[in-house]
Structure formats: C-alpha cells, structure tokens
Amino acid sequence: MAIAQRAAPERAALTRGHTADRIRVLLDEGNARWRTFTPRYPHQDSGRRRALWEADAEHPFASVLGCADSRVPPEMLFDRGLGDLYTVRAYGQVPDSSVAGSLVHGVRDLATPLLVVLGHSRCSAVREAVTALRTGRVPEGHMGFLVEGILDAIEDVPDDGARDFLDACVRANTVHVADQLRHEPGLRELVHSGELRIEPALYSIKRSRVEWLGDRPEYRPGPDSAVPSQRPSDTP
Ligand SMILES: [Zn+2]
Known part of the structure; x- marks a missing residue:
C-alpha cells in the first residue's frame, strides 16, 4: 500500500540531522545519567513548555514502543523531556492495529529515524504468557489477545526450568515484536529505504540499564532444543 511519505530532505530537516546511530548515543548517554543517579531532566522547564506551545508542533527525535509497566517510563530512564520521545506503550509491547498506527505516525509523519522496542x-x-504456556490455559478476552501474541514469540524458547527462562522469554518477545514491526505496512517501506531503523532493547529494573539486543535473543533454538511442553492450542 502506497503511503504519503515525506521527501528525504524534509525528513532530514525534521530530525535535525540526527541519524539512528547518533540517537542511540543520545539515549545511551541519558540512560547512563539515569542509572548513576545524575539525571539532568532536560527539556522540562517553563522555557521548553513555552517553546513547544509557540511551535504548535512536535519534533521528537526517536520513537519508543515500551511496556505499560509503571516502572519503565521511557522519558525517565533515558533522561529526556517534553517533545523528545514519541512514546507508545502497551502491555508486553504487543502490537495491534492501534499500536501500529500510532507508530506509523511517529516514524512517517514525525520522521523519527529510530524506533526502539523496549522490553524489560x-x-x-x-x-x-509463560504461565499460559505451562498450564495450557489462556485468559479470555483482551488479555487473551495479549498473551497469545507473546506466546507466538516464546514458543521456541527452551524451557528447562531454569530461573532465567522468563528473562529469555522477555528477550525473545522483544526481538519478535521488532521483527513484526519491520514487516508492518507503513513501516517496512521506511526500513527498506534506510530511513528507519527498528531496534530491540531490554531495560533491567534491577540495574536501571538499557541493553541493545540486536536481532538475536540469547537462545539458540535448533533440532536438539527442548520444545516447550504444552501449547494452549494443543489442549482439547
Ligand atoms: Zn512489562
């Protein structure tokens, strides 16, 4: 489907010349301030509020899809302020049409060159979802939709009962969502043209640190990998 894509020079002007690499540096610097308890709280003063009101527009430099969890607000853990991050949050970062449409607005209309999928x-x-995987019982209604979405991401993660199984599933889900979004109409065109990079990352609540995941979670499913014992769809 054709999209009303902004011309490259116009996008470059909107991003103030920031590349995806440069934005990662800015986010890393902000997270370093956050985790070392030296935040600067940029762009949160009255001057910034007035400037945004007078501009009557927003020009965030990055888009973030994060979890709705109250412990992981992107603006705080990246030490940024008003107008800096275009943030969409959904429980487990599970994308539906509303989430995807919101992200298309962030990367297409607001021209953010980097979209971070932030698991935690x-x-x-x-x-x-892990409980559903192990018990074969998926919640009903909207929660069932979310759990099913995460089950698609974690079904190949070996479950040997280790304590870090949940961590492996979080990583797999985050990478899975990033990959889903790379194929989403309205986003994939920009990924293919090199104007958008979608990167999965993991925030550690204990360490307050953001870790970039690349495209591979920390497990290697293969012919000899353990298969999760039971899927909800396998149950009568
Ligand atoms: Zn969460």
Missing part, C-alpha cells in the same frame, strides 16, 4: 526484566505480561 520481570515483565508481568510475559510472565502471564
């Missing part, structure tokens, strides 16, 4: 440790949404 001890995610209760992923924990619910």
Whole structure:
C-alpha cells in the first residue's frame, strides 16, 4: 500500500540531522545519567513548555514502543523531556492495529529515524504468557489477545526450568515484536529505504540499564532444543 511519505530532505530537516546511530548515543548517554543517579531532566522547564506551545508542533527525535509497566517510563530512564520521545506503550509491547498506527505516525509523519522496542526484566505480561504456556490455559478476552501474541514469540524458547527462562522469554518477545514491526505496512517501506531503523532493547529494573539486543535473543533454538511442553492450542 502506497503511503504519503515525506521527501528525504524534509525528513532530514525534521530530525535535525540526527541519524539512528547518533540517537542511540543520545539515549545511551541519558540512560547512563539515569542509572548513576545524575539525571539532568532536560527539556522540562517553563522555557521548553513555552517553546513547544509557540511551535504548535512536535519534533521528537526517536520513537519508543515500551511496556505499560509503571516502572519503565521511557522519558525517565533515558533522561529526556517534553517533545523528545514519541512514546507508545502497551502491555508486553504487543502490537495491534492501534499500536501500529500510532507508530506509523511517529516514524512517517514525525520522521523519527529510530524506533526502539523496549522490553524489560520481570515483565508481568510475559510472565502471564509463560504461565499460559505451562498450564495450557489462556485468559479470555483482551488479555487473551495479549498473551497469545507473546506466546507466538516464546514458543521456541527452551524451557528447562531454569530461573532465567522468563528473562529469555522477555528477550525473545522483544526481538519478535521488532521483527513484526519491520514487516508492518507503513513501516517496512521506511526500513527498506534506510530511513528507519527498528531496534530491540531490554531495560533491567534491577540495574536501571538499557541493553541493545540486536536481532538475536540469547537462545539458540535448533533440532536438539527442548520444545516447550504444552501449547494452549494443543489442549482439547
Ligand atoms: Zn512489562
């Protein structure tokens, strides 16, 4: 489907020349301030509020899809302020049409060159999916939609009962969502043209640190890998 894509010079002007690499540096610097308890709280003063009101527009430099969990607000853990990050949050970062449409606005209309899919440790949404995987019982209604979405991401993660199984599932879900979005109409065109990079990352609640995941979670499913014992769809 054709999209009303902004011309490259116009996008470059909107991003103020920031490349995806440069934006990662800015986010890393902000996270370093956050985790060392030296935040600067940039762009949160009255001057910034007035400037944004007078501009009557927003020009965030990055888009973030994060979990709705109250412990992981992107603006705080990247030490940024008003107008800096275009943030969409959903429990477990599970994308639906509303989430995807919101992200298309962020990367197409607001021209953010980097979209961060931000998972986090001890995610209760992923924990619910792990429970469903092990018990064969998927919640009903909207919660069932979310759990099913995460189950698609974690079905190949070997479950040997280790304590870090939840962590492996969080990583797999985050990478899976990033890959889903790379194929999403409205996003994939920009990925293919090199104007958008979608990167999965993991925030550790314990360490307050953001880790970039690349495209591979820390497990290697293969012919000899353990298969999760039971899927909800396998149950009568
Ligand atoms: Zn979560």
